[in-house]
Amino acid sequence: MAYVTIDAVLCKGCQLCTLQCPKELLYLSEEYNQSGYNVVKQKEGDECVACKLCAYMCPEAAITVYK
Amino acid sequence: MEIVYKKSSNFIEAGHSFCPGCSHGIAHNIMMDTIDEMGLAEKAILVYPVGCAANAMTYVKPNVVHAPHGRAPAVATGIKRCAPDKFVVLYQGDGDLAAIGMAETIHMANRGEHVTTIYINNTIYGMTGGQMAPTTMMGQITTTTREGRGLHGEGQPIKMCEMISTLGEPKFVARYALDNAKHVIEARKGIKKAFQMQVEDKGYAFIELLSMCPSNWHLSPKDSVKYMEEEVIKTFPLGVYKEEV
Amino acid sequence: MNDKLFVKGSEAIAEAAVRAGCRFFAGYPITPQNELPEYMSWRLPEVGGTYVQGESEMASMNMIFGAASTGTRCMTSSSGPGLSLKAESLSCALGSKLPHVMAIMMRGGPGHGIIFPAQQDYEFAVHGPCHGGVKQFILAPSTAQEAVDLTYSSFDIADKYRTGVLILGDGFLANTIENVTFPPMKKLEDLPQHKDWKITEYDPNHHKLITSYFPPEIMEQENIKMGQMYEYWEEHETQYQNYLMDDCEILICAYGSTGRICEEVVDELRNEGLKVGLFRPITLHPFPKKVFEEIDYNRVKLIVSVEMAIPGQLVEDIKNYVARRTRVEHFGRSGGVLINPGEIKEAIHKMVEE
Numbered sequence: 131m132a133y134v135t136i137d138a139v140l141c142k143g144c145q146l147c148t149l150q151c152p153k154e155l156l157y158l159s160e161e162y163n164q165s166g167y168n169v170v171k172q173k174e175g176d177e178c179v180a181c182k183l184c185a186y187m188c189p190e191a192a193i194t195v196y197k
Numbered sequence: 198m199e200i201v202y203k204k205s206s207n208f209i210e211a212g213h214s215f216c217p218g219c220s221h222g223i224a225h226n227i228m229m230d231t232i233d234e235m236g237l238a239e240k241a242i243l244v245y246p247v248g249c250a251a252n253a254m255t256y257v258k259p260n261v262v263h264a265p266h267g268r269a270p271a272v273a274t275g276i277k278r279c280a281p282d283k284f285v286v287l288y289q290g291d292g293d294l295a296a297i298g299m300a301e302t303i304h305m306a307n308r309g310e311h312v313t314t315i316y317i318n319n320t321i322y323g324m325t326g327g328q329m330a331p332t333t334m335m336g337q338i339t340t341t342t343r344e345g346r347g348l349h350g351e352g353q354p355i356k357m358c359e360m361i362s363t364l365g366e367p368k369f370v371a372r373y374a375l376d377n378a379k380h381v382i383e384a385r386k387g388i389k390k391a392f393q394m395q396v397e398d399k400g401y402a403f404i405e406l407l408s409m410c411p412s413n414w415h416l417s418p419k420d421s422v423k424y425m426e427e428e429v430i431k432t433f434p435l436g437v438y439k440e441e442v
Numbered sequence: 443m444n445d446k447l448f449v450k451g452s453e454a455i456a457e458a459a460v461r462a463g464c465r466f467f468a469g470y471p472i473t474p475q476n477e478l479p480e481y482m483s484w485r486l487p488e489v490g491g492t493y494v495q496g497e498s499e500m501a502s503m504n505m506i507f508g509a510a511s512t513g514t515r516c517m518t519s520s521s522g523p524g525l526s527l528k529a530e531s532l533s534c535a536l537g538s539k540l541p542h543v544m545a546i547m548m549r550g551g552p553g554h555g556i557i558f559p560a561q562q563d564y565e566f567a568v569h570g571p572c573h574g575g576v577k578q579f580i581l582a583p584s585t586a587q588e589a590v591d592l593t594y595s596s597f598d599i600a601d602k603y604r605t606g607v608l609i610l611g612d613g614f615l616a617n618t619i620e621n622v623t624f625p626p627m628k629k630l631e632d633l634p635q636h637k638d639w640k641i642t643e644y645d646p647n648h649h650k651l652i653t654s655y656f657p658p659e660i661m662e663q664e665n666i667k668m669g670q671m672y673e674y675w676e677e678h679e680t681q682y683q684n685y686l687m688d689d690c691e692i693l694i695c696a697y698g699s700t701g702r703i704c705e706e707v708v709d710e711l712r713n714e715g716l717k718v719g720l721f722r723p724i725t726l727h728p729f730p731k732k733v734f735e736e737i738d739y740n741r742v743k744l745i746v747s748v749e750m751a752i753p754g755q756l757v758e759d760i761k762n763y764v765a766r767r768t769r770v771e772h773f774g775r776s777g778g779v780l781i782n783p784g785e786i787k788e789a790i791h792k793m794v795e796e
Contacts (some may be wrong), residue, residue, distance in 0.1 A: 139211065142216075145218075145418060186226075186378050188223075189218065191203075195203070238646070260641040260642075260643075260644060260651070261641075261651045262508065262511045262651075263652060263655060264504065265507070270501075272507050274501075275494075275504065275516070276511060279509045279516075283642060
């Protein structure tokens with residue numbers, strides 16, 4: 131099982147990560163962080179394969195990938 | 198459960214001070230991940246320019262020299278010649294490198310200084326608010342080319358990789374894009390190769406990274422990706438332009 | 443190498459710099475100082491140093507910027523027009539507190555100027571070249587031997603205050619061949635190591651950043667410290683030559699090559715019955731202003747600024763410091779026409795008669 135955590139403080143909601151996920155597990159949530167950005171979240175489930183594509187694409191390096 | 202990717206420990210602060218979707222963040226993450234991976238933090242000296250590219254200079258762990266506008270190549274020459282055992286990386290934007298610093302860039306490359314240039318080309322002046330850059334594409338609208346570049350004697354975009362690769366001394370000249378993960382992975386490989394070359398004292402490497410500036414392109418980050426694929430990469434073809442390693 | 447040589451002023455400065463521990467030089471060919479980089483190009487490699495010929499004056503100055511940030515003693519040189527080009531990075535280097543030394547040989551007019559001996563760049567070098575209000579030491583040697591001594595000590599000054607030292611000469615100083623005696627070669631291990639700021643020292647808990655760009659509150663503090671340092675220099679670091687000033691009724695003010703010429707003028711005018719003295723500032727910045735507070739203005743009836751500059755430049759500073767307490771006049775030649783003692787004497791006689 132693999133998953134990612136997205137640091138809600140660092141996320142600026144640019145969604146570049148959401149374009150990369152081959153399983154389309156990332157989405158822009160309705161939640162705001164302290165800087166006023168909508169933050170990206172990962173869908174519940176065990177489909178993540180820790181391919182790291184989202185993390186490589188995140189300009190803020192807000193994504194940590196676990197495997 | 199183990200961590201397979203996390204933010205580099207070479208940043209002092211959490212978070213980048215760039216706009217949402219800006220490629221400077223990705224470029225910095227690649228640079229710092231590679232420095233981590235190769236254990237170069239202690240040896241590294243980063244030469245920052247003037248412009249958005251310099252935003253990160255206060256929160257990276259390796260030592261930094263903030264050069265005058267366009268002069269990073271000359272500053273880096275002074276550093277590397279006095280401290281040849283150090284690992285010197287120049288991080289410059291297109292305005293800094295290809296306009297005000299063109300002479301310094303070409304001549305440093307021509308001397309074949311044993312340093313690495315990371316050149317961020319986003320086709321625009323970012324920090325000053327979106328004026329025409331030397332790399333602005335034909336027809337591209339900026340705050341100083343309101344009808345698009347090319348109508349009033351602005352000339353055509355300057356292609357640095359093509360120019361640098363005509364010189365004798367540079368050993369590795371390549372252009373990558375930061376618009377999708379596939380391209381980013383290629384860029385990671387290219388940067389690692391360039392860094393390795395400097396560690397082995399094999400000569401000058403020039404890495405161009407086509408980057409997105411959603412704020413000054415007046416596009417969302419998602420639309421910037423599309424613009425990059427449809428316009429920018431067509432003007433600036435990706436690939437390795439010179440390799441003599 | 444022999445300690446006594448018969449060399450051009452430019453070469454004398456270069457050798458003195460090498461002996462002071464200079465191990466990096468970058469320059470761009472420009473007359474009248476080409477012998478200096480030429481000398482460095484073979485001499486530095488002999489002592490394990492590096493010479494780079496820059497693609498421009500700006501690039502050369504920025505190579506100095508880079509070299510200085512590694513804590514290496516470094517130097518560049520140029521002429522008046524070259525100082526214009528170096529000015530941008532000079533301000534950045536001084537704002538970034540990078541010690542360095544620069545030799546500038548002045549030219550005879552604006553634009554391209556003329557390469558022959560002149561002092562048309564006093565105003566620009568002393569008050570002009572740095573945006574942001576930053577200043578540096580300006581030293582004006584009058585002979586090759588003095589150029590050697592000042593160059594040798596200039597690297598210590600630059601290190602002590604983390605500032606720049608500009609050695610201001612002219613075509614006369616640069617190209618006259620004279621006998622000079624050199625001080626001994628300094629050992630690099632005895633020089634300041636700058637471990638607290640040089641970028642070759644890595645400390646994961648203390649990120650070293652060489653920059654001149656700061657947030658507002660810090661920038662203001664930096665500027666305050668800068669101002670205090672300049673006041674300290676004026677108090678402790680000024681140098682000048684007092685030649686028969688103490689009983690003089692007519693005071694000649696002249697610096698550099700002109701100062702040397704005026705020494706002879708003083709002797710001759712004294713023989714002709716005029717009580718003349720010479721004030722020759724050696725540090726043009728910090729300027730020995732105090733001298734003008736200590737003058738007895740009941741005795742000194744005339745002050746003449748003699749310069750190879752028209753309109754007069756030093757004279758404006760003198761007028762400022764004298765503050766109307768006595769008569770201040772200017773006599774000069776310019777455009778590369780070397781000033782001669784006869785015409786200075788004639789001019790002073792005429793002023794006295796007026």
